Amino acid sequence: MRTMQVREAKASLSALVEAAANGEPTTITKHGKPTAMVVPIEQGRKLYPQGSQKDFVDFLLQYPGGIELERNQSPSREVEF
Template identity: 85%
Template sequence: MKTLQLREAKASLSALVEAAENGEPTVITKHGKPAVMVVPIGEGRKLYPQNSQKDFVDFLLQYPGGIELERNESPSREVEF
């Protein structure tokens, strides 16, 4: 796996994209610390599926402790404008 500094990555973005298309991930560092990784789109979609909103709702509904919603039944106060 290749590692580049951010400024090098900016200068060679086309090469990074081509490498990712060929299945070669690249780590980009910022101030000497790994910040991001450029990976092929297939790998990224495994981590972040397209239908993530639907999955998040399902996740909340499957919460093991259950979700209790409290509703305030008291009438709203009247406000004059």
């Protein structure tokens, strides 16, 4: 696996993409610490399956303690038409 700094990665993005297409992941570092990784699409799909994206409401409803919603049904202001 290859490692490079952000500055170097920006300058050689096409090479990073080509390496990933050939199955070679690359770690990108910032100030010497690993911060990102460019991986082949197959590996990325294993980590983040396409069908797993849910909307924000579903995300909130999965909260372990549950969420009780109370809505104020009264209008926030009186409007005359």
